[in-house]
Amino acid sequence: MAPPAPKPSSHTTSRHTFGSSEAAQILEDDLRNHSDPKLLPKVSRFISAQLKHLRSFSLIEWPKSRTYARQLWKDALLDALGQNHWPENFRTFALNVLTAHFRDSAIEASKWHMRKYKTEIVESSLLDDVLCDRCGESCKRKMNYELANITADWGYESRKDCESADLDICENCFDELMEWIDAGRLRRGLPSRRESSSAD
Secondary structure, three states, X not given: OOOXXXXXXXXXXXXXXXXXXXXXXXXXXXXXXXXXXXXXXHHHHHHHHHHHHHHHHHHOOOHHHHHHHHHHHHHHHHHHHHHOOOOHHHHHHHHHHHHHHHHHHHXXXXXXXXXXXXXXXXXXXXXXXXXXXXXXXXXXXXXOEOEEEEEEEOOOOOOOOOOXXXXXXXXXXXXXXXXXXXXXXXXXXXXXXXXXHHHO
């Protein structure tokens, strides 16, 4: 009678999958063949916890904050692996497995948060010319506009309560306005505007 086949140990019948990458398959095969049956569940729990952290980053709304958090996780991963007393080859393959997940999740996140833009023609008003409010002539010169802007806001004690004025006056009309003002000053015995400015 043939001897009964030996029962497989519990760590060879349990199934732990670390991913579809080549590093994940090598790590899983090496762990199943390792003499310490407790090593496989330890590595499995560690990788599962790290992947849980990695998946949580997709909930971060701002892309820059999400990228920063992922980089912090990657730096902390190296410290965490260094604290585990595993054989060197297991630490290396575990790092490769998590790095592959990190890369895949980054690609998926970029697809999920991709921004799409559409082109719209928006009409905007650009200043093309300024016409004098007195004579209607253009105030435009080669490089800019030469004009005098006169504003007035009348109050309740005036005859024009709540009225306002905003006038653009060209240089020629401004000169005529100054002559009119000087004429009024001279009629009242006041020095002209030019005489007043020279005296100062």
